[in-house]
Amino acid sequence: MKEADVLIIGGSAAGMVTAMTGKSNWPKKDFILVKKQKDVMVPCGIPYIFGTLESIDKNIMPVDVALQKSGVKSLVDEAVNIDSENKVVTFASGDKIKYNKLVISTGSTPIKPSWLKGADLENVFTVPKDVVYLNEMKNKLGDAKNIAVIGAGFIGVELSDELSKHGYNVTLIEKMPNILNLAFDVEVADKISSLLTERGIKVITGKGIGRVLGEQKVEAIELEDGERLAIDAVVLSVGYKPNTKLAQDSGIFVDEDKFIAVNEYMRTHEKDVFAVGDCAQKRDFVTRSRVGTMLASTACAEARICGMNLFNLNVVKTFSGTIAIYSTCIGNTGFGTAGVTEQRAEMEGIATISGLFEGINRHPGNLPDAHKQIVKLVAAKNSGVIIGGEVIGGLEAGELTNVIGLAIQNRMSVNSFLTTQIGTHPCLTASPAAYPLIKAAEIIANKMLQNMKEE
């Protein structure tokens, strides 16, 4: 039987980064990573294979190169059983590997709602992180003219824009009152929605899909209210579920939402078994509630924690809860969100106070590539601690969102933002006199002052 000091099941971002971080921290240990397919997609790059990137080959993650450079062995196989008592994993090929430490990073699979009639017709797709499937899907979409994308989360929005760029007529359908409902409050989401509309995408919100119609192939869809749309292909992007059947069948504890339960070291209820990435349980940094956030960036953060704690739990290197930090762009407009929205905070019973400032990402605003920049900050009402932020701007929006993310992680308050130093440059950022992040904090500070006076 093969043996490994550390065995990792799953070769996407979470598995790869656990392996690399682990090997770098414990260089004398043997690491084996087993992945299901030879080629692994850059997960967040998937929507872009339909437009910007043209070919799927351009979106392959250099996992094998990275692992080899780090001194990690990799195999292609599929785990079918974990015997955590004897510390042995059995694979589809019949091979068995004995481990000292096991890391489960089996990822997630798109949800295909069981209640949706017609979901099994030809030309109804989901968006799995699967090279073979996506290649086939790209080919089949070739003939289509009218595509419906169901679900306006990040993947739905990005995919709609890319498919539209590629020349398809795209209708994006979202059941909730606004697109990107988990990530942005309505006033920001509406601006993104308008941008999609300007780019020729038909956006329908507040109405879910009823059923898919057709003989063999999709011919139309019917919305909840009976409205029918002639459609040649449907892409379902209504969420992902963790791949945890293997863990659960092997007796590793999963929570009521089927995520593998883990602690701050990413350790499962089995002492020598860790779980990271989409398949692992997450708690929100702010609300402390369990959340279903699935992000490659979160997965990588968890993977680093896991890699550093494999053989010796290190109390200063723990995972402090998931801060959902998302960003994306439509054309040259970038968007980002970090922490909780006002809406989410309200649902969780957190009293908030917010400030929104509209400025410009260059100074003077006459510079040729200047773009409107909007920052909304959400703070806890009494303490002024920043718990969330939303950004619209140019392509700097991604890193600007990370500034907010870091502020949340450092539990910075509005007051500390007021005294924060920021670097600015005409061609790279907003003006130092009207830097939207600080102006938004000022708005909150003034509201807090006003509240104090009124009380």
Next chain:
Amino acid sequence: MKEADVLIIGGSAAGMVTAMTGKSNWPKKDFILVKKQKDVMVPCGIPYIFGTLESIDKNIMPVDVALQKSGVKSLVDEAVNIDSENKVVTFASGDKIKYNKLVISTGSTPIKPSWLKGADLENVFTVPKDVVYLNEMKNKLGDAKNIAVIGAGFIGVELSDELSKHGYNVTLIEKMPNILNLAFDVEVADKISSLLTERGIKVITGKGIGRVLGEQKVEAIELEDGERLAIDAVVLSVGYKPNTKLAQDSGIFVDEDKFIAVNEYMRTHEKDVFAVGDCAQKRDFVTRSRVGTMLASTACAEARICGMNLFNLNVVKTFSGTIAIYSTCIGNTGFGTAGVTEQRAEMEGIATISGLFEGINRHPGNLPDAHKQIVKLVAAKNSGVIIGGEVIGGLEAGELTNVIGLAIQNRMSVNSFLTTQIGTHPCLTASPAAYPLIKAAEIIANKMLQNMKEE
């Protein structure tokens, strides 16, 4: 005699932001701001009036509009005396204004070295924040073909690139061994230097100017070692000195480098007199030494502190020391630096440990606008606390530098970076698995581990 609860002398970024923040915090107080010229330049935009912006009119700061909106009166006049005992300022027009609180934000003036022979010839320029002067300078440069820029700080570098863009033959001359010597360590500065060279600028380092030659107009310059270059115009960008003669003559304490001494509330040695911006004393956040950092962004941070503390010192709103956070770009390559360089730390006797990682600012790297991204982090050797960072990348480099700036302000350690969550997106940032900021921290962490083992 006119009266003001708050009188502000100086109408550039520092004065304007003090007025706006102050009025917003103390809405019942009367604010008067007096500036020397009607039109105020966006200070950091000045280099761009020579190329990208084309006209000076496009670089005017909307000071009057901003002040009016905030409810601050503004006048054009020049202060000639401060009587801090009777709290009266006398102006060039003969007017006097009685104040309760006074804010000095008189800025800085370019240095014209007194030892430099030929510095008074026609076509030898400096770069003051003065609309009239710059307009004239732009006209006079019209005829020139070969321009020498003396001093390769940020202004020298930006100006060289802009003048070159405009079609001039530019030679950039720096006395120190590398350009941008205060802001970047040599390995990063060299990359910026190569970029300038690629863009057709002649860069000479390690050699200062000896003298300027010519009859009436500049005809040539001679370097320290005797080398002569035929030159039609010289731009001196060798630093700025604080405008503090008014303060000093009026008995307000200035330090040995002629900056107005201030405490953490931006208060001078006179109880009711504050100073902010280039004219105010600065201490480095990390080294605690006095430094000559002059940045509009620093000025604005100081101005906010001042505005919030005018009538009531607020112990949670103090200035914690200057973190030099600079950024700039050459073409589509952005650069930034925050905190202290390794070189600077060494000069100050701080033992450091550093990590440099080269990655790419998109993922997959096949995306059309992908750009190499390099991050260098500098940490204190024993604690691992981050004290500096340098960035090269695309135009996101400005905000990425702000991520590092915020980490320094929060006294984050390398360990906390290893457990930090970052948002990533294919079209906006580096990959979550190879985010250069975290990879650079990992390199430092590994070095620290190695050091521990060796000791």
